[in-house]
Amino acid sequence: LGKFKERLSRTREKLKEGLSEVFVIERNVDEAFFEELEEALITADINIDTIKRLLTPLRMRVSQGELLKTSEFKEALKAEMLKILSLEPPPFPPEARPAAVFVVGVNGVGKTTSIAKLGYRLKNSGFSVLFVAADTFRAAAIEQLENWGNRLEIPVIKQKLGADPASVVFEGLKAAKSRNIDVALIDTAGRLHTKYNLMEELKKMARVAGKAIEEAPHQNILVIDATTGQNAVSQVKWFKEALPIHTLIVTKMDGTAKGGIVLTLAHLFKIPISFIGLGEKLEDLEPFDPEAFVNAIIP
Numbered sequence: 001l002g003k004f005k006e007r008l009s010r011t012r013e014k015l016k017e018g019l020s021e022v023f024v025i026e027r028n029v030d031e032a033f034f035e036e037l038e039e040a041l042i043t044a045d046i047n048i049d050t051i052k053r054l055l056t057p058l059r060m061r062v063s064q065g066e067l068l069k070t071s072e073f074k075e076a077l078k079a080e081m082l083k084i085l086s087l088e089p090p091p092f093p094p095e096a097r098p099a100a101v102f103v104v105g106v107n108g109v110g111k112t113t114s115i116a117k118l119g120y121r122l123k124n125s126g127f128s129v130l131f132v133a134a135d136t137f138r139a140a141a142i143e144q145l146e147n148w149g150n151r152l153e154i155p156v157i158k159q160k161l162g163a164d165p166a167s168v169v170f171e172g173l174k175a176a177k178s179r180n181i182d183v184a185l186i187d188t189a190g191r192l193h194t195k196y197n198l199m200e201e202l203k204k205m206a207r208v209a210g211k212a213i214e215e216a217p218h219q220n221i222l223v224i225d226a227t228t229g230q231n232a233v234s235q236v237k238w239f240k241e242a243l244p245i246h247t248l249i250v251t252k253m254d255g256t257a258k259g260g261i262v263l264t265l266a267h268l269f270k271i272p273i274s275f276i277g278l279g280e281k282l283e284d285l286e287p288f289d290p291e292a293f294v295n296a297i298i299p
């Protein structure tokens with residue numbers, strides 16, 4: 001929890017900056033208080049609709065003569081945030097063997113790094129893992145996954161640059177099956193400038209996955225960069241059109257004052273968050289803990 005708090009410090013500092021006048025001094029909960037609080041929440045990158053969702057029930061209680069002290073109000077606000085965030089993530093890894101997990105997201109969000117971190121976690125828990133390099137569009141993406149594979153002693157299934165990604169998925173999942181691998185993690189392309197092609201390609205990859213292993217893919221994880229702010233909302237919409245998104249990984253929570261995006265996403269899409277990225281190292285992936293998160297942003 002200590003490390004988690006420290007890593008979320010920018011979010012905390014930023015929110016605290018805004019909230020210091022609102023919360024540190026015990027004062028009356030009046031209209032000026034609400035205005036300041038709203039501003040602080042906007043600064044933390046919480047979407048207006050989500051702010052309304054948070055504050056409407058609290059305003060109601062205030063108008064009924066409750067929560068008139070900021071200390072009480074603060075606890076009630078945290079409770080509202082927790083309600084939004086209390087979405088149970090699916091089990092990781094999924095139960096199927098081999099389990100096929102698609103990891104999707106736009107380029108640069110930290111997809112490949114997150115796959116390495118997941119591989120590291122799984123291996124440490126005694127699962128056998130295989131990486132599938134299905135982003136055949138960028139040489140660097142294949143190379144990067146291979147480097148992680150070498151470092152982690154995790155086999156990587158790849159084909160040539162420009163190969164059909166669906167064919168790589170098929171070969172990768174067949175290999176996972178024949179080698180009795182527990183979990184296949186599939187790295188996918190995220191080139192946004194060809195959005196239509198990308199989405200069609202993802203659909204095809206998912207269809208072909210189901211031909212290699214029954215019911216595959218068993219889990220689709222969308223990786224979102226916390227520093228992209230409200231653009232994250234569009235990204236979830238795009239990917240939801242191609243695949244059912246079962247859960248999110250929100251990366252770069254260590255480097256942002258905008259960690260509030262997790263509240264926005266949970267509120268707007270009701271998609272749970274499995275993990276958050278708190279740095280570039282293999283250990284820097286933590287299961288998302290709503291309570292720790294809320295306590296970090298509102299100390």
Ligand code: GDP
Binds near residue numbers: 106110251
């Ligand atoms: P991809 O294009 O989505 O596969 O993105 P990469 O995995 O290559 O990551 C892009 C950059 O973000 C790299 O420099 C990573 O080290 C960095 N990165 C990934 N996750 C995190 C995170 O949680 N925190 C920080 N600070 N950097 C991250």
